[in-house]
Amino acid sequence: MQSVVSVVNRITGVLFHLLITLLQNQWAQCRYALGMEDGTIPDSDITASSAWSDSTEAKHGRLSTGEGDGAWCPAAPVFPNESEYLQIDLHKLHFVALVGTQGRHADGHGQEFVRSYRLRYSRDGKKWITWQDRWGQEVVSGNENTYEIVLKDLGPPIVARMVRFYPLADRVMSVCLRVELYGCVWNDGLYAYTAPVGHVMNLPGIPVYLNDSTYDGSTEQGMQFGGLGQLCDGVLGGDDFIETKELRVWPGYDYLGWSREALGQGSVDIEFHFEKPRLFNNMQVHSNNRHTQGVRVFSKVECLFKPGLLQPWSSPALTLPVPLEDLKDPSSRPISLPLGGRPAQILRCKFYFADRWLLISEISFLSGRKTNYPGFYILCIPTNHEDILCAWLFPAGLPVAKDDGSNTAILIGCLVGIILLLLAVIVVILWRQYWKKILGKVGQELDLLRSELRVHLSVPSDNVVINNTHRFPSAHEEPPPYPGSPPYPSLSPPVSPPLPPSVPHYAEADIVSLQGVSGNNTYAVPALASSSPGADALPLPELPRQCLVFKEKLGEGQFGEVHLCEIENPLDLPILEFPFNVRKGRPLLVAVKILRPDASKNARNDFLKEVKILSRLKDPNIIRLLGVCVSSDPLCMVTEYMECGDLNQYLSQRVLLDKTGPSHNTPTISYPALISMASQIASGMKFLSSLNFVHRDLATRNCLVGGERHIKIADFGMSRNLYAGDYYRIQGRAVLPIRWMAWECILMGKFTTASDVWAFGVTLWEMLSVCQEQPYSDLTDEQVIDNAGEFFRDQGRQVYLSRPAVCPQGLYELMLSCWNRDCKLRPSFANIHSFLTEDAMNMV
Template structure:
């Protein structure tokens, strides 16, 4: 109940975000944060100047409110009508700049120099510099009137730039000094220019309406090229575009518009260029829909994507619903289906005589702007005042009434949510009672194709039968999923050492395979093993990790265990790692272990020193099935011999409790290891935290792929691959284990189903959750999630923004395949080529996912 209430309290933040994003992706009224001149966040090396009086008036002293050196930046000479002196700031990335502040040189009362006027030039890439001009075309900005007051000036329109130059302007000879600050926020769209036909003029009976892009900063002749303008200024147009002059100067000012008669093809083309290859989820286009003036939103848009130098051959098309009842302007969201691109070319088709746009924004691999303060504002910064409130530095409160209205609405929404949560609790208890009889049987979840809603099937659990009982009712929690299904790629892939043994000829093996591999067919037509064909190893933790084909298990059944009995008295218990329904996992020291293991295994421990091991211990009161499974697991584990798979070293099975002794790595599991480290860079240097390089991350990921390649070659399906199940040794050595489920530390990573089964749903493929199918392809899915964890240094749980129920609902979107599914976002450290590999691992069609052999090869190529 408390969890649901916490979810309810989180919803207002989402509601506030949604309310804020109705107007635009970036809100100029809120994007007003000091970018680091005053606070020192912008380092000295990123501040430069054309000249300086002396070393004590160098560019690094041009910080607003700073008094270091001689109190400001002062150029040598500033001549009337000859702009050559400038103070330049490099923000290192594109920023949306809405406000600037300037100050003169005060120097404790000794200074008397300030800039009465100045201009601003900016650049997005350092190659082309653009002179800023306001909405009326004026370039000169009014500066300071004395040496101590701060003069804040709104940038209308805002600028999108990485490099900014302040250039003092004088009309008579005088000395000039400046201290400056920039205000805004990071430009997360990544858009660096758009090319489009020039806007046109609409002739109304009373007056003309100019629909040109009046603040476009690129070249404008018959078309607009290599610039940004009104479509990215954060200002949305009015419902009645003829009234725009009330706010901005003339009718139609906020819109860029085109007439159908000027375009014989019935469409206009706009191309968007971005700073790098991005993973695009959607495009939002703010359109006018005043059909009484023959203006409508676009009829269709067709988008082409370019990732490198070539355009993709298959475009994406989208048609919004035509609306002739509501004349309000609106945002139309176009889903871009996670296309990877550095440029997008869209053709917008006319639905009427005119088409008017005022804002186009993109959602890609970075988070959307919102109207609440950024989650990581620069230390010591706060939103600056509006220019009108300059002396007292108050925050612009023009949206206060809107916010109050939103808060009132949120209160009502909260009350409704609490009522719904209470109702759901009662309903869920009733549903659990009604389904208790069904829960005693093995169930698998599937989707009803006809209704596109979840329904549950009661399977007979016998080979060759497909009896099922359907329910048309929808449910919100997934019931037990039949965890004993898998789909190995080839039945004949057996353990190599038993492919053809003297005890069992090849023909006998084939006969056994034929006898024990009865298949059932699911609705996608792909065969997978029925429950009777899979060895169910219950395990000490109550969950089974490795899924083994019965064919392979049959081949092992006649073989003796090849590990030694280890004296219990030589085990020293250090720590309980975890526990489950049937036993416990302990961290121990083992003395003299070298004498009990095979000669092909070498410990990196001096002779005579105790060895760190993990001991799986079965409780003495465990039932017969659990004991049998434990012995089967010993037999299976004894055959796994790979440098990146945890090795079974010895056993204690001559008396109770039964134990198996496996390797344990001195650095613990990968999840805890990475969470204690930081990526290499300035932040790590400041915090003195231990670091791991990108190359080392790739090395660890490659080892995991190698271990999984070995398992997949034996038709073993891990089913719980994650960083918690990978152990770290010296020199970033990785070995895959299987006891993460037993640790209380990771209980939040598992979703408990009706108190019976626990599943790592955030790592599971959609077919594993909905169809109960665990295959090598589903392990590939989990590998990509594990890779995502690694590149995020395990600082965040996958899909942390979603509840468990929302994660399950998202798998339904994968099933329906209507391009509404949510993917894990691209980590900051992740290059585009690696993220593309991850997206391939999350393909809906399991057959289209790469194999572990291919993943291992790709990771090897990525290593420095």
């Protein structure tokens, strides 16, 4: 009998490990609407400090609904005090990852909205905490009009039972508000933890701050207590603790870490307080193990359990050793610690140092609610925003009755039944996840089959703005395409409101669309660039048309043409910006973009916007806008042109210089020369990315070559018939350089600096192939699009460009990193430029 139970215990342990993995996957999707819009949250749980009238009570503050007068409106203006608030009571702890706000539309009659607000939250209804972002900012940007929904990712997310919205204003004004919360039930049950304050690791030239910067409790005498922070925010740190997953934060941000020397003791004591008594089966700790820098996973853990606040600690402590001989790999890892199904409301665990430093990123628990039946408890799996699947579990560590022959069969039957029930829970969860993946594939394929692929320009923003003039689609309808987000049906359960897009977001309202003469956008440009002081006046000099001497036609587009011209005596034009590499008496080559006189008013406005914005691009590796001719039609803009033409033609007419020397009379180029030119392109893109400009069409055809192989990035390629085969035409209208585009650009129209990095990888491949063939030359356009779908599915069937013969392995690995499926893991242009200037030149 004892051996049977032992086998059952081992099987149960394996099942628990699988359940932990499933639970972590569920937290990654913890972005469900919590019920303001669909009415799941009743009116009685929505309260406010005041209301302007009965028709603007708190209960009307529901996102995308128009009951009463269309929103919650406080009785008094919100300036200068900040005492008015809208409160939502969720009745149990929730993990809130996102909030949405909206003004009072009222079928077009509303005029009130909230431009900014503060969030406060509480876990007990007594202590209220003001939410801050990772840089300590409390004010959240709100709405710009009455009808659009603005979604704000909470970084860091919050664990709360009650949430309050406090509208703000910079002057006396009336405001109205509608809101929604997005997240899921906090099944972990953790209410607060107490831990020592993290320390600073001083590496050569780099201070690494290992403090719990998002902790929302109190700090006294080197201890943090009464709150939650980075140990339960769902973010797992990487192998290198200096690198962080969050942008613009300090090194070490993803970890909470302690020094044995600074702490003055051999262990780190962490105490965990839970909302209610629970039965604990497993604790999972994500720890760093970079032992080359004195960081190692803890050697053992000792845990004490307290069943209730007024009850004594259990004795003896549960000791769990961690075999260090298995931890020679410096990768970070989750350490799973069995807790034996012990009852407790408070846990105190000592994590013993195995080296000079201990770094922990995340701690989670697999626990269940106590039942009235001794020896059993309930484990609920979050398959939606509420507990859906619950199982009765028999903790593996409970004592077993003696084998007296009378109840052996019954006990074995119970154990087998429990295991089968666990298996059923797991099968149901896996089945749901499988169908989510299927729906995701279908959604992407529908997106590809649309009659016209809608491409959005993009620039990073903390908010996403959704036009709400239409209702949300049902589960069987195809939704409108939102910028920077996959189709909603691929992410939403059939009975739930649509999920908000995942971070980072790209706000369509923040974009200026530049048509140019090609009729297609090239740069994605921040709106601020066109709304700066003095933007109404053109910032460039008016050039006399008679100074432009026509040489040849470079290309044409939907709204005009691009000509190659000469300025015969550029030094005679003092209005031009110098220095140029032009000797007195020698002409200056320029490219002239000419807008047709019969172009539409919108095309003319876009042309002038492009002039204003591109005039800001002053970098040695970006083509300079020199002047304009706008006093009469046709409108013209004059840019630099390089005497050696575009890089694609320049390289395709050369062969790579072999170690044996040049052959015949064919022009040659060396590997160091290629790397030098690639470094210049990376430098120009580094400049563009610093301004949040997204190029969208980086390729060798859009790079120009000057004397001494000086490279400048341009945007003429799309207008040239020579490169028509590089663009995929959709319904005879939009053209897209799909062979240079990241998978998220093709499938979702999501263009970012990270997608420019992808295009740079393809451009580098072109250069090291000396532009002898088109990328993916063995694939049709449709197969290239199918390959983007394989990147999305990430099942190992995606096709990468092969390593060029001259390309060292280290440089090819740089290309592969540019084509990483996860855009956040692609290198920055600053890192690429550093690599090309310092490392790649020395490769053979």
